Amino acid sequence: MIRAEQLTKSFGALQVLKGIDLCIGKGEIVAIAGPSGAGKTTLLQILGTLDSADSGRLLLNETDVNRMNDRERSAFRNRHIGFVFQFHQLLPEFTAMENVMIPALIGKEKYCVAERKAKEILDFLKLTPRLDHKPSELSGGEKQRVAVARALINNPSVILADEPSGSLDTRSKEELHSLFFELRDKMGQTFIIVTHDEHLALHTDRVIHIQDGYVIPQGETNRSDILDFD
Numbered sequence: 001m002i003r004a005e006q007l008t009k010s011f012g013a014l015q016v017l018k019g020i021d022l023c024i025g026k027g028e029i030v031a032i033a034g035p036s037g038a039g040k041t042t043l044l045q046i047l048g049t050l051d052s053a054d055s056g057r058l059l060l061n062e063t064d065v066n067r068m069n070d071r072e073r074s075a076f077r078n079r080h081i082g083f084v085f086q087f088h089q090l091l092p093e094f095t096a097m098e099n100v101m102i103p104a105l106i107g108k109e110k111y112c113v114a115e116r117k118a119k120e121i122l123d124f125l126k127l128t129p130r131l132d133h134k135p136s137e138l139s140g141g142e143k144q145r146v147a148v149a150r151a152l153i154n155n156p157s158v159i160l161a162d163e164p165s166g167s168l169d170t171r172s173k174e175e176l177h178s179l180f181f182e183l184r185d186k187m188g189q190t191f192i193i194v195t196h197d198e199h200l201a202l203h204t205d206r207v208i209h210i211q212d213g214y215v216i217p218q219g220e221t222n223r224s225d226i227l228d229f230d
Contacts, residue, residue: 001025001026001157001158001190002058002158002192003023003024003057004020004021004022004023004058005021005058006019006021007019007020007021007053007057007058008053008055009053015213016039016213017039020056020210020213020214021215022208024158024192025190026157026190027190029205030193030204030208031194031201031207032192033195033209034211038210038212039210041194044162044192044194046058049065049073049077049081060080060158061080063076079156080157080158081156081158082151082154082158082160083151083159083160084148084151084161084162085163085164086164088135088144088147089147090146090147092134092135093134094134095131095134096122096127096130096131096134096135097119097122100118100146100149100153101117102150103153107154117153118153121149122149126145127142139172140169141168141175144164145175147164148183152187158192161191161193163194163195165200173197177199177200180193191204
């Protein structure tokens with residue numbers, strides 16, 4: 001479903017990605033792990049079309065993202081890619097339901113349809129009592145579930161998560177991790193997760209280990225003895 005071929009990325013004289021190859025299938029939950037500065041977040045941003053590689057090829061559902069202009073890429077991203085960030089990135093002036101509706105409305109969905117979809121997803125995530133609450137009235141775990149609902153609203157091909165449980169307490173973290181696997185099992189959802197959380201990484205289908213801008217072959221494993229979560 002996602003195929004990256006020889007992706008490179010530099011910032012000035014610093015080369016962050018040095019030829020990344022990876023392939024991720026539909027319904028997989030894949031962790032990207034590695035030491036700080038290895039290029040994990042840069043890779044996630046390129047996979048999410050938030051940034052472009054200097055060279056290489058990126059295909060999502062056999063669509064060559066590199067051939068799109070900025071407007072086409074933005075529309076493609078809205079329709080096919082969902083995002084969950086460490087600090088949820090909810091808009092404080094909007095309610096939970098309104099936050100979830102935003103990607104659908106950006107995608108030109110009718111308001112009544114976006115509202116119905118948002119209610120259905122929030123109900124699935126056990127957030128119906130919180131529909132009209134603003135982020136300041138939600139717990140950390142509830143905010144992240146709202147963020148997951150927002151990522152799901154357009155039925156994306158893949159959800160990209162950057163340290164999604166990094167700001168949560170232990171209970172909320174476990175609930176969020178369980179939710180990812182429930183969404184995969186019930187909806188066939190694909191996840192790519194950058195994480196320093198060893199427990200989460202070791203329960204994913206695969207761990208892709210990045211170091212010094214390269215994918216380390218033995219990093220695609222669940223063996224904790226070769227993972228670096230520093």
